[in-house]
Amino acid sequence: MRRRIISLTVLAALVSTVLFALPLGIAATRYYRDDSTTELERAADTVALAVSHALDAGLAPEVPPPGDEDDDADLEVGVYSRDGRLLAGHGPAAAGPIERQAASATVDVVTGSEGDDLVLAVPVLSGSQVTGVVRAAMPQSTLTVRIALTLHGMALLAAAAIGASWLLARRYTKRLVQPLEELAAAAGRLGDGDFSVRSPRAGIPEIDQVGETLDATAARIGETLERERAFSAEASHQLRTPLTGLRLQLEAALETPAADPYAAIRAGIASADRLERTIEDLLALSRERRGQRAELNLGRLLDELRQAGEALLGPQGRSLRILLEDPPPTHAAAAAVRQVLGVLLDNAATHGRGAVTVLARDAGDALAIDVADEGPDLGETDPFATTPRGHGIGLRLARGLAEAEGGRLRLSRPDPPTFTLLLPAAPA
Structure with a gap:
C-alpha cells in the first residue's frame, strides 16, 4: 500500500x-x-x-x-x-x-x-x-x-518538484499507513481471540472512527463470550434438577422391589421429558433476544411445577403446596419463568426442609411468586453468592433470567427461607 x-x-x-x-x-x-x-x-x-x-x-x-x-x-x-x-x-x-x-x-x-x-x-x-x-x-x-x-532549467525545476512530491509522499504515507497497519494488527489479535485489544488513535478522523468501531466490536464480542461462558456454566447446574429427580425415583424403585415397576418407569419417562424440556428451554433462552412477549399461562406453568415437585420431593417424604391469590396476568417467556421456578424448587429440595409452598399473588403492579420451605434461618447469608461447593450458581442464573424478563428475584424473608419472583403485570 x-x-x-x-x-x-x-x-x-x-x-x-x-x-x-x-x-x-x-x-x-x-x-x-x-x-x-x-x-x-x-x-x-x-x-x-x-x-x-x-x-x-x-x-x-x-x-x-x-x-x-x-x-x-x-x-x-x-x-x-x-x-x-x-x-x-x-x-x-x-x-x-x-x-x-x-x-x-x-x-x-x-x-x-x-x-x-x-x-x-x-x-x-x-x-x-x-x-x-x-x-x-x-x-x-x-x-x-x-x-x-x-528548457533544461524547467526540466531541473520539474525534477525537483517531483522529488519533493516523492519525499512528501513518503512522509505522509508513513503517517497514513502506519495507523492502518496498527489497526490491521489489532484486528488480527481480535481474530486470534484477544478481546482486550484496543486500537491506537492516529489523529485522523476516518481511521479513528474505524478504530473506535473495532474497539466497540471487541468489547461486545468479549462480553458476549463471557456471558455465554457464564450461562453455560450456570446452565449445567440447572440440568441437575431433573437428573436428581430421576435418580431419586430409580433409587426408590430399587429399594421397594415389591412396588409396581411400571409406575417407576412412567415416572422415569416423565423425568426424562422434564430433562429434555429443560435442555430445550436453556437452548432457546441462550439464542433468543428480548422482544414482544405473549401472556404467560400461569396455570399450565404451575401444573408443570407441581409434577416436577412431586417427582423431586416425593421420595424425600416432603409435600408441595401451590396457592393462588388472584395473581395478575403478565407478559414473560414461559421458558425463563419455568427455569427460575425450577431453580427455586431445586434449591428448596436440596438445602431446605419440610413442605415447600408456592404462592402466586398480586403485588400491585407486579405478579409475585413466593417459593418458601421450612428450612433453617439463612441469617445474613447471601444465597446468590457462589461458594466453593457450587451453591448459588443456579440462583444466580435464575436472577439473570428474571432480570432479562424485566423482573426481579430476591430473598424476601430469611426465616423461613422465602424467595420471591416479581414480574411486571400486564397493562389492563
Whole structure:
C-alpha cells in the first residue's frame, strides 16, 4: 500500500508538471524567437539610419557596431547595394533572396532562414527610392542554445518538484499507513481471540472512527463470550434438577422391589421429558433476544411445577403446596419463568426442609411468586453468592433470567427461607 500511494502521488505530480511545462515550454520558445527577431530588427534599423546619408550620396558606408558587444557577439550586419553587392559589414558577398525581396521595397521587413542563420533584411530608402539593403543575421545555434537552456532549467525545476512530491509522499504515507497497519494488527489479535485489544488513535478522523468501531466490536464480542461462558456454566447446574429427580425415583424403585415397576418407569419417562424440556428451554433462552412477549399461562406453568415437585420431593417424604391469590396476568417467556421456578424448587429440595409452598399473588403492579420451605434461618447469608461447593450458581442464573424478563428475584424473608419472583403485570 505504501508503494502504491507513493507511485500515485509521484504520477500525479508528473502529470501536473507535464501539463504545466508543455505550454510554458512552447511559450518560452515563441518568446525567444520573437526576441531574436526584435534584436535583429533593432540592429538593422540602427545601421540603416547610420548609412542612409552615405548611400544617398553614393559614398562607401561605414557600419557602426550593432550594440553591446557581449549581447550581440553572434550578430552580423551587412550593407548591400540595390544590385546585391556587399558594400560594408559582414555577410555573404552576394545578396540572397531575402535581401532581394527587401530591395523591391514592397515590404518594410523581410525575415527568414538562410543556411544556418536567422536573417532579417530592411530596405534603406531615400524618399521612395531604395538606395540599399541592410542585412542582420544570427546563427540558429544561438537561438537553439537559449531555448535549450531555458528548457533544461524547467526540466531541473520539474525534477525537483517531483522529488519533493516523492519525499512528501513518503512522509505522509508513513503517517497514513502506519495507523492502518496498527489497526490491521489489532484486528488480527481480535481474530486470534484477544478481546482486550484496543486500537491506537492516529489523529485522523476516518481511521479513528474505524478504530473506535473495532474497539466497540471487541468489547461486545468479549462480553458476549463471557456471558455465554457464564450461562453455560450456570446452565449445567440447572440440568441437575431433573437428573436428581430421576435418580431419586430409580433409587426408590430399587429399594421397594415389591412396588409396581411400571409406575417407576412412567415416572422415569416423565423425568426424562422434564430433562429434555429443560435442555430445550436453556437452548432457546441462550439464542433468543428480548422482544414482544405473549401472556404467560400461569396455570399450565404451575401444573408443570407441581409434577416436577412431586417427582423431586416425593421420595424425600416432603409435600408441595401451590396457592393462588388472584395473581395478575403478565407478559414473560414461559421458558425463563419455568427455569427460575425450577431453580427455586431445586434449591428448596436440596438445602431446605419440610413442605415447600408456592404462592402466586398480586403485588400491585407486579405478579409475585413466593417459593418458601421450612428450612433453617439463612441469617445474613447471601444465597446468590457462589461458594466453593457450587451453591448459588443456579440462583444466580435464575436472577439473570428474571432480570432479562424485566423482573426481579430476591430473598424476601430469611426465616423461613422465602424467595420471591416479581414480574411486571400486564397493562389492563
